[in-house]
Amino acid sequence: MSQSLTLHRDLEAFVRRDEAGKGRLELLVSGARCAGCINKIEKAVREIPGVDAARLNLTTGKLAVQLEGKEADPERVVETVEALGYRACLFDPGEAAAAQDREGRELAVALGVAGFGAGNVMMFTVPAWAGLFGQELNGSTLTLMYWMAAIVATPCALFAGRPFFRSAWASLKRGKANMDVPISIGVILTLIVSFSETILRGQHAYFDAAVTLLFLLLIGRYLDHRLRANARSAARDLLALQTPVAMRLVDGVEQGIPVAEVKIGDCLVVAPGDRVPVDGLVESGQSELDNAMITGETALAPVGAGARLHAGALNLSGRLVMTATARSEDSTVAAIARLMEAGAQTRSAYVRLADKAAALYVPVVHTAAALTFIGGWALGLGPREALLRAAAVLIVTCPCALGLAVPAVQIAASSRLFRKGVLVKSGEALERLAEVDHVVFDKTGVLTEGRPRLIDAPAHVVAMAAPLARASRHPLAKALAAEAGLGPVAADCVETAGQGVEGLIDGRRARLGRAGFVGVTGGDARETELWFGFENDIKIRFVFEDQPRADAADTIARLCRMGLSVEILSGDLAGPVGDIAREVGIAEWRAGLTPFDKAAIVDEVKAQGRKVLMVGDGLNDAAALSKAHASMAPGAAVDAAQNAADLVFTGEGLGAVVEAIDTAREARRRALENFGFSALYNLVATPAAMFGLINPFIAALAMSGSSMVVLLNAARPRIAWRRR
């Protein structure tokens, strides 16, 4: 049935057209790894009539396709790529255009300019340093060197410093001082003092320090930006892979439209195996729904005409035609959305480690610099010498080590997690994750695999029913077929939506499906079951269960060993929740909870002063996810849950949770070590600068030295982790 449907899909909404009518299409392709993949995909797509050019970006997995005119069918492109064995989905052109990374580009340009300045200014300051140690370079030659340094350093520093100046100004306007304020003041004051020293033919000018400071800081800033940008785009790609296209029915023809464009009153088609795109009412059709994502309940719900559908429910057996009663963004129950917003607000009150450090650092350093100036002048140094010493204080206490301390560690930690299939959305998320002491799990889809699996069936019985199961699209039948492996398919198969499948196995008529369909009365409706029987023969019952993930019990044990308490909050019935809890070894569990109960319990635990990590995948978890101190969601979770979660883990294992907490704690330790080192360094350097013991050579050495130590310390865990 789905084959005939796809022929009518109209995906024009995903094509961006220019004035000449040429179109551009973006696809997200997963599975491409090598030159051979590029070759196969680009060649096959170019051969489609109407396609002008195709180019696959192996790094991002985006395939850009140029269409010549109207005749090329986007669906054909998707099919071509999928026929080669890659997973492909269309990317919303609006999204792709918004992905232009302007901030990253500006930082890279600033970094390039600062690097150029820092390198070239050395040409003049290194000879000048020689003069400081009694070598022959002094007098007018020294002044010449400083002038040349000024010509290189000043424009570079003013240009490369723009990101800092802008942020400092914005923060000052709000009446606060962030880390960029002392940086900006430091750079500008250094330039002013250096100019005045050069004009007055003094010995100490710090042009190199101003540019090098910016260069080192921009490295930290750029790392931080890359971390956020990578995580953002990876998260978006993950969602794009599962964002369904809603099928709108217009005059009997199905058109594929992005779910965001669904309007109230639209007539939509939901094929078996698809998720319900928005809230709505069933117009026609019969099917069973899997509501596990929304309520956590594993029992299937039969629906017919007039039934209410919730966005996110999985349509199992029959084709449904529905009327949309809400748009996509209103479809998540409004109250859940409100709760999520409230959760996000409490979370934004979290103060990042770097900002905590800045809050301490800024007043201390500025007071020290001001005291040096005032004290020095009062003690008879003269305003010029006093100002020079105050500038030296600002330079040697430059927060480059502070600016690098956290981003360097976080990028090391998150790239390690990325390789393990865990996506960190921000550095702040890692900091919060490191603090958790209580872990709350959802049951369905988190502790369990979220899909049924056959239990306790002898192999020969499974093999008997398998030919019929292979012909069906129903998830229970698919699970049965998966258990049996490859084999023959029954002949003359007819699938009745919501009932089962009938066909010929070795010439005998057989049925597989609901109890009533197969001819059994009084089956237990609560259980997830499937009946099978030949005509006029005994009937066999298959029972399915949602199995816990293979490493669930092991993961729980490891969490307990790490000193964390663990709890299950589930919307499912007490029976299945209790079974799973026993199986994986969790003592504390609560069942039958509504989404609001879950959020309330998370709040309650938080009120006891504990830091909660919520791990959930459903719409019913979204509110709790956004209220928890930190949150994780599996890659198969609904959009709302993935959006609310700080970390998203792909892959089959639950071990990612332990891995993530472990890495986050390690990163926090390293960041604190880096802060400790910076504090120690400042404790030594500041008095030295106050008493005029610092000259430009020592300042340059100390500044890059402290940054190097911090960077090396951040890289250290990476090396140790690899070995482990």
Added chain:
Amino acid sequence: MNIVLFLAPFSIGLGAMGLFAFFWTMRSGQYEDPKGDAARILYDHLEDKPPQD
């Protein structure tokens, strides 16, 4: 000593050339797909110039 007046601008000019080369590589999209660029040299007929937008 006069040679400095020639050498200093000259070396800065060299450095500036490097800087502008960096800008050019960035603007022409040469960092968009490092993995793909490494793979594309293996096939003669694959387009090996960065994509033009």
